[in-house]
Every structure is written in C-alpha cells, then in structure tokens.
Amino acid sequence: MPQTVCSGTMFTSSSGFSPHLACAEPGEEEAPQEGPGPGACLADGPPITSASLDTLIHNLVPTADYYPEKAYVFTFLLSARLFIPPPELLARVCELCIKQQQLDQSPLDTAKVRKFGPKILQLLTEWTETFPSDFRDEKMVGHLKDIVHRIAPCDEAYWKTLNQVLQKLSQRLALMSQGEESILKVSLNASSISDKLVAFKTKPPHIQKDMLSICNDPYTLAQQLTHVELEHLSHIGPEEFVQAFVQKDPLDGTQPCFGDQKKKTFNLEAYVRWFNRLCYLVATEICMPAKKKQRAQVIEFFIDVARECFNIGNFNSLMAIISGMNMSPVSRLKKTWGKAKTAKFFILEHQMDPTGNFYNYRTALRGAAHRSRTANSNRERIVIPFFSLLIKDIYFLNEGCANRLPSGHVNFEKFVELARQVREFMTWKKVECPFEEDRAILHYLHTAPIFSEDGLYLASYESESPENQVEKDRWKALR
Numbered sequence: 001m002p003q004t005v006c007s008g009t010m011f012t013s014s015s016g017f018s019p020h021l022a023c024a025e026p027g028e029e030e031a032p033q034e035g036p037g038p039g040a041c042l043a044d045g046p047p048i049t050s051a052s053l054d055t056l057i058h059n060l061v062p063t064a065d066y067y068p069e070k071a072y073v074f075t076f077l078l079s080a081r082l083f084i085p086p087p088e089l090l091a092r093v094c095e096l097c098i099k100q101q102q103l104d105q106s107p108l109d110t111a112k113v114r115k116f117g118p119k120i121l122q123l124l125t126e127w128t129e130t131f132p133s134d135f136r137d138e139k140m141v142g143h144l145k146d147i148v149h150r151i152a153p154c155d156e157a158y159w160k161t162l163n164q165v166l167q168k169l170s171q172r173l174a175l176m177s178q179g180e181e182s183i184l185k186v187s188l189n190a191s192s193i194s195d196k197l198v199a200f201k202t203k204p205p206h207i208q209k210d211m212l213s214i215c216n217d218p219y220t221l222a223q224q225l226t227h228v229e230l231e232h233l234s235h236i237g238p239e240e241f242v243q244a245f246v247q248k249d250p251l252d253g254t255q256p257c258f259g260d261q262k263k264k265t266f267n268l269e270a271y272v273r274w275f276n277r278l279c280y281l282v283a284t285e286i287c288m289p290a291k292k293k294q295r296a297q298v299i300e301f302f303i304d305v306a307r308e309c310f311n312i313g314n315f316n317s318l319m320a321i322i323s324g325m326n327m328s329p330v331s332r333l334k335k336t337w338g339k340a341k342t343a344k345f346f347i348l349e350h351q352m353d354p355t356g357n358f359y360n361y362r363t364a365l366r367g368a369a370h371r372s373r374t375a376n377s378n379r380e381r382i383v384i385p386f387f388s389l390l391i392k393d394i395y396f397l398n399e400g401c402a403n404r405l406p407s408g409h410v411n412f413e414k415f416v417e418l419a420r421q422v423r424e425f426m427t428w429k430k431v432e433c434p435f436e437e438d439r440a441i442l443h444y445l446h447t448a449p450i451f452s453e454d455g456l457y458l459a460s461y462e463s464e465s466p467e468n469q470v471e472k473d474r475w476k477a478l479r
Contacts, residue, residue: 047416050409053083061096062119064112071419073126078238078422079415082403086131087139093123094147103150113154120147121161128165132172133237133264141166179235183270186446211285211298214444218301222308223435224442225278225317229384232274233429235267238422241394244268271387275320280450282324286333287451287459295463296339299325303345310348313368313382315361319352329453329460332471336464358389369424378434385428394421454478 048059060068060076068076080089098104101116124144127134134140148162215221243264282302289295302321309318324330325345331337351360368383375381401414451459461475 047413049413050405050407050411052409053080056080056410056412057089057092058096060123061093061100062116062123063100064115064119067119067122070126071423073123074130074238074423075412075415075419077127077131078242078419079410079412081239081242083410086134087137087143090127090140090143094143097147098150101151103147108151108154110154113151117151117155117158120151121158121165124148125161125165128169129172131237131239132169133176133239135169136173141169176235176237179231180266183232183235183267209444209448210288211281211444211448212301215438215441216301218304219308220438221305221441222312222314222317224438224445225305225309226312226314226382226384226435227433227437227442228274228445229314229316230382230429230431230433232267232271233384236271236429237267238426240265240268241391241422241425242418244391244395268391272391275316275387277450278317278320278445279324279327280452280456281445281448282321283327283330283456284448284450284459286325286330286336287456287463290463292336292339292463295333295336299336299340299342299345303340303342303348306348307344310351310364313372314384315352315365315368315386316384318348319386319388322349322352327456329456332460332467333464352386358386361386361389369428372428372431378432381431382434383428383431385425390421390425394418397421 048056051059056076057080060073062068080086084092097116097120101113102109103113124147128144135144144165145162148158152158152162211221215224286295286298286302289298302325306318306321309315309321322345351364352358353360365383365385372381372383397414397418402411403414405411457474458478461471461478466472466475
C-alpha cells in the first residue's frame with residue numbers, strides 16, 4: 001500500500017543497525033563515558049560512546065595542532081541540531097576559537113594563527129558543503145564572515161578562500177531553491193481525473209492517453225523512473241532525516257523545534273508523495289482499460305517494468321509498482337489476473353516480501369551496494385533504496401535509543417549509527433543518472449491524471465462486477 005513517512009512496525013536486529021548498540025532502558029543507570037578530549041576524534045583514539053554536549057562541541061573545534069576526523073564532523077553536525085540550533089552551534093564554535101587562539105587580542109600571534117587558519121577554514125568548508133541549508137540563515141553567514149575577518153590580518157589568502165566558499169555556497173543554495181520550486185510546480189500541476197470513470201471510458205480511443213501509448217518498452221520506462229528517483233534524491237539533505245524525527249527531550253520535556261520544520265523536510269516529504277503517486281498511477285493504468293485483455297496487458301507490462309527496476313537497482317520504483325498492483329481495487333480483478341502471465345510478479349513479490357523485516361530485500365540491497373562500491377560505470381553504481389523502509393529504520397533507531405543517557409550525556413553511539421546510515425544514502429544519491437531523458441515519458445509520469453481511492457474502486461467495479469454484498473453496497477454508494 002502507499003507509504004507514509006513513519007510506519008508502526010517494530011524493528012528487529014535485522015533492521016539495518018547494530019544489535020549491539022547500547023540503548024539504556026528507562027531508569028537504568030549507565031556509567032558516564034566522557035570523551036577524553038580531542039584525542040577521542042583522532043584515528044588512534046578510542047571512540048566516543050557518550051559525552052556532554054560541551055565536550056562534543058570542544059571536540060569539533062580545531063586548533064593549531066588538531067583537526068577532528070571527517071566522520072566525527074559529519075556525525076556531530078548531523079545530530080547536534082537535536083540539541084542546539086545550527087546558528088547557536090556555530091556561534092559556540094567561533095567563541096571557542098576566539099578564546100583558544102586569542103583572536104580578540106592585538107597583535108595576533110601570526111605564526112599560531114597561520115597554523116590554525118587553514119583548519120578552521122576546512123571545518124567551515126565541510127559544513128557549507130555537507131549542510132548548505134544551514135546557511136540559509138543569515139546568522140550562519142555572519143558568524144562565518146566574522147571568524148575569517150579575525151584571522152585574515154595574518155594571511156590575506158583567507159579572504160580569497162572565504163569568497164570561494166561563499167560563491168560555491170550561493171550557487172548550491174540557488175540550485176536547491178530551483179529544485180524545490182521545480183518539485184512544487186510538478187506537485188501543483190499533477191491533476192486528478194473525475195471519479196466518474198464511465199464518462200472517461202466512453203471517450204473515443206484517440207482522445208484517451210495511457211502509459212502504453214506513451215511508452216511500451218519496460219526497460220525505457222524503468223530508466224525514466226530512475227531519472228525521477230535520482231532527481232528527488234539529489235535534493236534531500238542529510239539534515240532532513242534528523243529534522244523529520246525531532247522529539248521532546250524526556251529529561252526536560254522541551255521541544256527542540258528550531259524554525260519551520262515543514263520547510264526543513266520539504267524534499268523528503270515530496271519524495272514520499274512521489275512514491276504514493278506512482279502507486280496510484282500504476283493502479284489507475286490497470287483499472288482504466290474497459291477490456292479485460294487490455295488490463296491484463298498492462299499488468300504484464302508493469303511486471304516487466306518492475307523487473308527492470310530491480311535489475312537497475314531502483315528498489316523504490318520497484319516497491320511502488322508492486323504496491324500499486326497489490327491495492328485492493330487492482331487485486332480484486334480476478335478475471336483480469338487470470339488472463340495475465342504472473343510468474344515473474346510472484347518472484348518480485350518474494351524479493352520485496354516483508355517477512356523477516358524485509359530480509360530478502362535487505363540481502364538484495366547489500367548486493368546492489370557491493371556492486372556500486374566496485375563499479376566502473378554510473379550504470380552499475382545505481383542504488384535507490386526502498387525509501388519508506390530506510391525512513392522506518394532511522395525512525396526506530398531514534399525511537400529505540402534515547403538521545404541522552406540518564407547521566408545527561410549525549411548518547412553519541414546512537415548518532416554514530418544514524419550517521420552511518422545517512423552517509424551511505426548520501427553516497428547513493430550522488431550518482432548521476434546514465435540514461436538519456438525522454439521528456440514525453442517524464443511529463444506523463446508527473447502529470448498523468450490519477451484516480452483517488454474511490455475512483456479506483458469505481459473503475460474496478462465497472463471492470464468486474466462486485467462479488468459480495470459489501471462490494472455491492474460500496475459500488476452503490478460511489479455511484
């Protein structure tokens with residue numbers, strides 16, 4: 001069935017994160033494991049499992065002789081927004097830099113600042129490149145300019161670096177805005193045909209449009225679906241996974257809700273809407289033809305499209321197609337299914353079977369991920385996960401493990417696992433689609449009219465008459 005952002009199914013140890021991850025039970029005391037200073041972030045230091053927020057911020061701040069591991073920078077910048085808004089975090093980082101490097105004194109220690117300068121610029125560059133949406137807030141840009149202004153007297157090259165960072169940031173934010181506007185435009189243009197299917201079915205054939213008249217090659221349609229998927233993925237920032245699940249802190253009951261949460265998860269929610277649209281589009285295409293033979297042909301066509309999606313590594317479109325074909329208005333068409341060759345469909349259903357917490361799918365996903373890591377071409381690098389399940393895994397990782405331990409420390413081990421899952425997704429989304437665009441097919445996918453649920457039932461009953469009293473009553477109500 002069409003997906004929602006959060007599912008209500010409990011996770012198991014096969015949900016994609018380590019079963020050894022320590023999650024304190026309510027009321028259970030856990031020994032504080034304060035990170036041993038900056039050394040915890042270096043390759044030869046012990047990993048941090050928990051620490052105070054202040055310690056974690058200190059570990060983020062570079063010095064003349066220290067720079068945090070890249071993995072730590074990503075993990076903390078991703079998770080810190082659950083405890084402190086990004087502008088406040090950057091302000092804290094700048095304050096520590098000013099204090100540690102004595103940047104508020106005159107004259108500056110030029111030799112010391114020249115060792116420190118490249119490191120703080122590296123941190124700011126990583127921040128702008130990985131979480132550019134944070135810098136939509138003017139306060140962020142202000143803090144960035146301020147810290148560079150303080151170190152620039154020691155080396156004029158710092159101004160040049162700042163200008164390059166700001167230029168790339170501006171370009172990235174502009175592209176993000178254009179992408180969001182494009183997605184919004186597509187959503188607004190997507191229309192819904194009348195639920196009164198009888199009137200539509202009586203139109204002359206040359207007026208009607210359907211998928212097979214636009215594209216009758218399963219591989220081509222699978223390629224174009226992959227275009228849509230990768231376009232959506234390219235706009236989803238890592239911070240959206242965290243913003244989607246901002247919870248009340250159980251220790252103090254406050255809601256760390258910083259700014260417009262709806263806007264901060266816009267791309268993630270748009271991607272979920274696309275999945276639902278594809279489900280309903282598949283169901284609409286199957287229910288729309290008046291003749292049983294034509295409906296069977298459409299079923300067989302989408303089975304082949306789903307198989308090609310599986311071969312490509314596009315599991316999200318695969319699951320949307322299977323979900324659309326399993327919707328009740330479609331699955332009840334027994335005479336139509338009897339006409340169709342469905343052996344391949346049952347094989348695909350087995351691959352996406354939810355049994356064992358989607359064990360078969362997770363095995364296939366690991367295979368696709370391995371192929372992607374060793375690939376020599378973008379075609380082999382494509383991995384598009386079943387997005388609803390990825391969201392569910394992250395949701396229950398968040399729900400199953402507290403953000404803070406009873407000691408008040410941040411449960412950093414939890415966020416290391418969260419970052420691992422998000423980082424893997426970020427690798428997959430960077431793949432450029434190797435297939436040539438077909439604008440006619442893409443336009444149809446985005447704008448083709450689709451039935452509502454009631455419309456699908458009405459179309460289904462018009463195709464094959466109700467078989468029991470419940471169906472007859474519903475058909476009567478819909479008419």
